[in-house]
Amino acid sequence: MRILIVEDEPDLALALKSGLVQQGFAVDVAHDGNEGLDLALGLPYDLILLDRMLPGRDGVSICHEIRRQGLHMPVLMLTAKDAIDDRVEGLDSGADDYLVKPFELKELMARVRARLRRTAPLSANILTAADLTLDLASGEVRRGGKLLQLSRKEFALLAHLMRFPGRLFTKEQLLEHVWESEADPESDVVRAQIKNLRKKVDEPFERKLIVTVHGMGYKIDG
Numbered sequence: 001m002r003i004l005i006v007e008d009e010p011d012l013a014l015a016l017k018s019g020l021v022q023q024g025f026a027v028d029v030a031h032d033g034n035e036g037l038d039l040a041l042g043l044p045y046d047l048i049l050l051d052r053m054l055p056g057r058d059g060v061s062i063c064h065e066i067r068r069q070g071l072h073m074p075v076l077m078l079t080a081k082d083a084i085d086d087r088v089e090g091l092d093s094g095a096d097d098y099l100v101k102p103f104e105l106k107e108l109m110a111r112v113r114a115r116l117r118r119t120a121p122l123s124a125n126i127l128t129a130a131d132l133t134l135d136l137a138s139g140e141v142r143r144g145g146k147l148l149q150l151s152r153k154e155f156a157l158l159a160h161l162m163r164f165p166g167r168l169f170t171k172e173q174l175l176e177h178v179w180e181s182e183a184d185p186e187s188d189v190v191r192a193q194i195k196n197l198r199k200k201v202d203e204p205f206e207r208k209l210i211v212t213v214h215g216m217g218y219k220i221d222g
Contacts (some may be wrong), residue, residue: 001046001116001125001136002026006036006062007078008054016049019105020112021178022152024136024159033057040066045073047116049108050095052079052086060093067094074115076108113137127162129209129222132201134162141201148200153178157193158201161210161220170217194218 003025007013010031017027028043030036033054040048040062048066052059063075077095079086091098097111116125117137125137132143139155141148150158156178161169169177171190179189194210202208211219 002028002044003047003049003112004036004039004043004045005029005049006031006033006040006054006059007049007051008032009051015105016108019109021160022156023109023139024134024156026160026163026177033059033062037062037065040071041069047074047076047112049112050075050077052077052081059095060089063093063095074118076111076115078103078108127159129162129165129220130207131205132162132209132222134159143201143205146204150197150200153193154197154200157190158197158220161218162222165220165222168213168217168219174218190218 003020005013005016005020005027007016007029008031013029013031017029020027028039028045030039033056035056036050036054037057039045050059050062054062059077059079063077066073066075074096075094076097076099078099078101080101096115099108099111125135127134127136131145132141134141134155136159141150141155141158157174160174160177174190194212198208198210202210209221211221213219
């Protein structure tokens with residue numbers, strides 16, 4: 001599932017993206033209203049986290065335009081305005097939910113999961129590659145029916161690979177999508193996590209799914 005964050009506070013945007021990526025979502029970020037609207041209208045998102053007060057174009061007008069264009073993805077509006085009239089205006093613009101800043105990240109994540117459960121078919125939460133399955137909703141990973149115990153980073157890395165079976169990702173691309181800015185581009189963290197994943201996902205099984213293309217990157221068969 002792919003989520004768009006439209007938020008002009010860099011630290012908050014990074015925290016939201018990091019939390020969602022850790023749960024296996026693919027995430028794009030826009031830092032102003034015009035860019036956010038362009039992305040929302042141009043790409044198929046499953047949910048949008050939309051700040052109300054933005055440079056360029058505010059969240060209410062963005063939400064109005066999204067709905068005017070006939071798009072029905074859930075929109076969770078984030079705002080520092082907590083007056084009843086402000087909430088009503090946000091919901092009337094087409095937002096599905098409204099969360100007042102400051103908020104706890106775990107509450108926002110719970111609202112995201114709840115909203116996606118209402119709109120997405122159950123199968124959309126399940127990624128598969130051969131006999132390997134990853135459930136984005138429950139966090140369970142199984143191979144051949146056997147439950148695998150993965151760390152949060154291993155889960156996020158595997159989910160990203162499984163979204164695009166057969167697609168080759170460079171180390172730099174995986175660092176960008178899974179580790180954000182917390183990892184040194186020169187570090188060996190990707191190779192180390194791939195090694196850990198192989199021990200759990202591949203070594204106990206005859207067929208190997210995680211593939212290294214030497215000098216280029218990693219992909220998953222399936």
